[in-house]
Amino acid sequence: MAKQLNIFVENKPGRFRKITAILCDAGINIRAIEIQDRGEYGIMKLLVSDPHKAHMALTDAGLAVALKDVVAIVIDDQPGGLLKLAEAFEHRGINMVDAYGFVIESTKQAVWCVEVKEPEKVTRQVEDDGFRVLQDCELYEY
Amino acid sequence: MDITFWDKERETLERSQLEVLQLQQLKFTVNQALKTRFYQRRLARAGIHSADDIRTLDDLQRIPFTTKDDLREAYPDKLLSEPLDDVVRLHTSSGTTGTPTVIYHTAKDVNSWTNLTARGVVATGASRKDVFQNMMTYGLFTGGLGLHYAAELVGMAIIPISSGNTQRQLKLMKDFQTTVIHATPSYIMHIHAKMEEWGYSIDDFALSKAFIGAEAHSESMRRKIEELFHMDVYNSYGMSEMNGPGVAFECVYKDHMHIWEDTYLVEMAKKGTDTLVGEDEEGELILTTLQREATPLLRYRSGDLTVLTGIPCACGRTHRRIHRIKGRADDMMIVNGVNIYPEQIEAVIMKIPEVGTNYQIHIDKTGSLDRLTVKTEIYSKMFTGDVNALDSLRHDIKEKLKASIIIGPAVELHEPGSLPVSEGKAKRVFDNRPKIEV
Numbered sequence: 001m002a003k004q005l006n007i008f009v010e011n012k013p014g015r016f017r018k019i020t021a022i023l024c025d026a027g028i029n030i031r032a033i034e035i036q037d038r039g040e041y042g043i044m045k046l047l048v049s050d051p052h053k054a055h056m057a058l059t060d061a062g063l064a065v066a067l068k069d070v071v072a073i074v075i076d077d078q079p080g081g082l083l084k085l086a087e088a089f090e091h092r093g094i095n096m097v098d099a100y101g102f103v104i105e106s107t108k109q110a111v112w113c114v115e116v117k118e119p120e121k122v123t124r125q126v127e128d129d130g131f132r133v134l135q136d137c138e139l140y141e142y
Numbered sequence: 143m144d145i146t147f148w149d150k151e152r153e154t155l156e157r158s159q160l161e162v163l164q165l166q167q168l169k170f171t172v173n174q175a176l177k178t179r180f181y182q183r184r185l186a187r188a189g190i191h192s193a194d195d196i197r198t199l200d201d202l203q204r205i206p207f208t209t210k211d212d213l214r215e216a217y218p219d220k221l222l223s224e225p226l227d228d229v230v231r232l233h234t235s236s237g238t239t240g241t242p243t244v245i246y247h248t249a250k251d252v253n254s255w256t257n258l259t260a261r262g263v264v265a266t267g268a269s270r271k272d273v274f275q276n277m278m279t280y281g282l283f284t285g286g287l288g289l290h291y292a293a294e295l296v297g298m299a300i301i302p303i304s305s306g307n308t309q310r311q312l313k314l315m316k317d318f319q320t321t322v323i324h325a326t327p328s329y330i331m332h333i334h335a336k337m338e339e340w341g342y343s344i345d346d347f348a349l350s351k352a353f354i355g356a357e358a359h360s361e362s363m364r365r366k367i368e369e370l371f372h373m374d375v376y377n378s379y380g381m382s383e384m385n386g387p388g389v390a391f392e393c394v395y396k397d398h399m400h401i402w403e404d405t406y407l408v409e410m411a412k413k414g415t416d417t418l419v420g421e422d423e424e425g426e427l428i429l430t431t432l433q434r435e436a437t438p439l440l441r442y443r444s445g446d447l448t449v450l451t452g453i454p455c456a457c458g459r460t461h462r463r464i465h466r467i468k469g470r471a472d473d474m475m476i477v478n479g480v481n482i483y484p485e486q487i488e489a490v491i492m493k494i495p496e497v498g499t500n501y502q503i504h505i506d507k508t509g510s511l512d513r514l515t516v517k518t519e520i521y522s523k524m525f526t527g528d529v530n531a532l533d534s535l536r537h538d539i540k541e542k543l544k545a546s547i548i549i550g551p552a553v554e555l556h557e558p559g560s561l562p563v564s565e566g567k568a569k570r571v572f573d574n575r576p577k578i579e580v
Binding site: 008009010036038040042059062067 | 521529560
């Protein structure tokens with residue numbers, strides 16, 4: 001299962017730099033990033049090359065970090081690619097807590113990363129529907 | 143100047159006669175105290191077994207001080223000296239770390255409190271001709287009910303609106319041509335700030351007087367309110383332990399507050415010590431109840447810093463005066479008139495597992511009102527990564543604090559270790575309000 005880092009960040013100048021600097025020092029590569037803003041604070045969500053190592057580096061620096069399971073689903077990077085997945089979600093009655101997408105190979109493949117209540121069940125369901133779900137290591141090497 | 147009295151004989155009693163009365167009433171109070179479980183033991187240790195052991199007013203000094211902690215320890219009934227059947231009312235304060243304090247009143251106690259507060263009301267020149275809008279909170283807080291009873295006894299037409307709801311305050315002030323209001327100075331300033339917004343001007347009102355209390359304020363604040371509203375503003379002093387409002391009140395000369403010495407024995411101690419100081423020296427006000435039946439208090443340390451002055455007042459009252467309160471001897475904070483101890487906030491925060499042990503309390507002025515902000519840190523190990531959980535955590539902290547300290551503060555969540563920790567005893571409270579110049 002793919003792991004995402006959820007980091008509690010105060011909304012003030014320098015915080016983004018601090019986090020990226022910690023990850024850089026630990027030799028971590030960032031694959032995707034999303035920020036959930038709540039005004040005074042927010043949650044920074046990162047897909048990185050080595051989530052466990054990154055988790056340790058960030059925790060050591062005193063940050064509040066949680067490792068979350070996410071479902072990383074491969075879709076076609078062309079019109080209707082995401083629609084196909086959306087239809088599968090609707091059919092299965094899957095509700096997303098949060099989601100973001102990124103392109104792996106332009107015009108060919110993209111990844112839709114979703115936070116759901118039951119990641120393992122959703123993984124099984126979308127695989128049954130013919131989608132490819134990326135494993136943790138796969139995601140970063142892809 | 144027109145001087146009016148509520149109880150002229152008592153208010154102008156010769157000092158020598160006043161002292162005779164004080165000694166007689168001190169014996170009464172000691173007798174009442176000996177009926178309580180709390181004082182029985184304490185007075186026995188001081189060698190006082192009956193009221194006869196008090197021969198002169200100086201014997202008061204044989205009795206140890208009573209503190210707020212004593213009141214908490216005595217909660218709920220170790221300081222009750224009369225059967226509960228004879229109690230007609232009780233007032234509790236919000237409790238630091240969960241334990242409140244309680245003062246019981248018999249019918250006679252309520253009556254003497256009411257008469258005492260009526261003295262203050264009448265000393266300002268207010269009378270039965272006035273329309274009185276009482277903007278202090280009614281309920282366990284003594285400010286609302288205390289003045290209400292006194293105003294009713296004086297015969298004023300009372301609008302018992304309590305605090306808050308500024309739009310309605312303004313409407314009633316205009317519609318009923320209110321002449322006297324009772325509020326905290328910051329609330330009166332808030333009303334002024336909102337006047338224009340709701341379409342009122344000073345000409346809509348018939349205000350002539352305001353009684354202000356429940357929070358420390360400066361002479362310049364008083365002058366400012368007087369100028370803004372074209373009315374006379376009188377300072378009043380009280381605390382729930384000594385009934386509530388009415389302990390001391392300014393007369394028409396507005397030159398310090400007469401403290402009713404037939405009802406309270408006044409002593410002053412040097413801040414943070416047990417050393418008594420005399421007149422005209424700053425110290426902590428220490429009071430002994432002389433009239434109260436149900437909850438006698440001996441040498442109660444108010445925590446309020448002031449100066450006692452014995453210079454005769456032109457109004458003819460023989461009761462000495464105290465200066466406006468200069469601050470607190472302890473760490474109590476007064477936020478929009480509500481008394482709060484930092485420990486109350488700490489106790490709530492420490493029970494919530496998702497927040498760390500470091501926190502800060504900030505008090506700021508926004509407009510004329512105080513704003514309380516509690517800054518807490520997220521506890522790394524309890525962090526789930528869920529933004530909705532953070533939102534509900536913040537809400538949860540706010541609600542729990544509100545339940546404990548009455549007012550709902552703004553709650554900020556910070557990263558672990560981001561609140562500065564000072565050396566030694568951490569500085570937790572940051573009172574950023576402008577200093578009161580006395």
